[in-house]
Amino acid sequence: MNPAPASNPPAFRAIPDLVREHAGTAPQRRALALAAGTEVRAIDYATLDARMDRVAAALQRDGLQAGDAIALCAATSIDYAAVYLGALRAGVVVAPLAPGSTPEAFARMLADAGARRLFTDAGSADTVGSAGQGSVPRISLDGSAAGQPLEDWLAAPGSHPAPVAIEPGWPFNIIYSSGTTGTPKGIVQSHGMRWAHVMRGAKYGYGPDTITLLSTPLYSNTTLVVFFPTLAFGGAVLLMPKFDAAAYLRLAEAQHITHTMLVPVQYQRLMARPDFDAHDLSSFRMKFSTSAPFNAALKADVLKRWPGGLVEFYGLTEGGGTFILEAHNFPDKLHTVGRPADGHDLRLIDEAGVEVPPGEAGEVVGHSGGMMTGYHGQPEKTREAEWFAPDGKRFIRTGDIGRFDADGFLTLFDRKKDMIISGGFNVYPSDLEALLGEHPAVAEAAVVGVPSTQWGETPVAFVVARDGHAVSAEALKDWLNARVGKTQRLSALHLVSELPRSAIGKVLKRELRDRHRTAAPRT
Secondary structure, eight states: OOOBOOOOOOOOOOHHHHHHHHHHHOTTSEEEEEEETTEEEEEEHHHHHHHHHHHHHHHHHTTOOTTOEEEEESOOOHHHHHHHHHHHHTTOEEEEOOTTSOHHHHHHHHHHHTEEEEEEOGGGHHHHTTTTTTTSOEEETTSSTTSEEHHHHSOOTTOOOOOOOOOTTSEEEEEEOOTTSSSOOEEEEEHHHHHHHHHGGGGGTOSTTOEEEEOSOTTSHHHHHHHHHHHHTTOEEEEOSSOOHHHHHHHHHHTTOOEEEOOHHHHHHHHTOTTGGGSOOTTOOEEEEOSSOOOHHHHHHHHHHSOSEEEEEEOOTTBSOOEEEETTTOGGGTTSOOEEOBTOEEEEEOTTSOBOOTTOOEEEEEEOSOBOOEETTOHHHHHHTEEEOTTOOEEEEEEEEEEEOTTSOEEEEEETTTOEEETTEEEOHHHHHHHHTTSTTEEEEEEEEEEETTTEEEEEEEEEEOTTOOOOHHHHHHHHHTTSOGGGOOSEEEEOSOOOBOTTSOBOHHHHHHHHHHHSOOO
């Protein structure tokens, strides 16, 4: 699909410079807040700006220069955010690493990033282990024995770093995305890519009076695509270290939240609460979602019962192109992920790397002003992620299969790697998951392909039943199989208490395949 027209973008601005401006024009405006139980602790822009200066000055004192890297592996906190922003002010690249990583994966990521300092806390001790011990100094964000206390490490109050003129092409952060298997890949995002996220923010009501509630972790790009624009426009970010549906609703009402980012499973849990409608959520202007499939029926329920707009982003951390569904403007397109963002060129290609004709399905590839530089230190992986048009234009491959409708909206089928080839026919797990979701006893469903001696692969479902609904796995399997074609029929269905998910709500299908492999003989 040809790129949508883009208006003339404003000149590049570095996010740390924008924070400095807000500190100058509105020093006492709230910038960051942290919800701890029933209490909310906040700092204003003057305080945040000063703390960023102390971080940047300390990094320069320690000999770090623009382009060097630090790593963050800790729970969400105000100091986590301040260190992240302060490092950026010094031109230092940030690698935010998941505290839930295995020690082995963490050690690989720390080494791959070339981090010269590690900021961590007591809660991340099992993950951090001995990685980088003796070669990567550790600073403790919570004052624990995890490292040198942050307050002792910071430059003296009132310190100012040497000015750094940040350029758009400089690396901003390294986001590690290994999916559920394989060696972690460091996705290098530039300052220009983050600026592209900021530029689209004006369309969604960001401003000095914005109050954004975030309950996903700060190491996730899901969180950061809303976190940075909020601060760039001078708004306030309220951080929840851990998502809890009841606490989220209380905070949203009490703090008059205007914006939020939630993954679909969080929307599901919020909407399922019997007290949801009792909360006053009229302050909301915009709600966002990304990172996982968002069921059309759930989108419709959010639109009906939760004030404000609903926007779904579909794209990769690697960048390359974004689809945007403004669900409140296109209620008849809730089964899609929207249309390409302004200035983004999204196309579909076949297995041979040739663009498919209109109306046919293919792998989504994209080009935009927000694209990763590459996978850090892995040029071969970078090449695998790229597709070049006949004219040489560079695109990023998504690995997702989709089809454009006549209005330019994209319907996604599945991850290319998740598509099941059974008896030579393509079976899309998302089709079966959607059909299972129509059964009144089904709360959630995930379908995976497993090896089959007869068919090559065969579909297997994992289902979470709704509270108060009794149903057997065999009866549910028979119900589904009576409604699909022969090649789509399930060979097995497992009832489970919950689906395994990543920290940002993605179903971990590899774990489901492993679970089936150990529970059932090969069919």
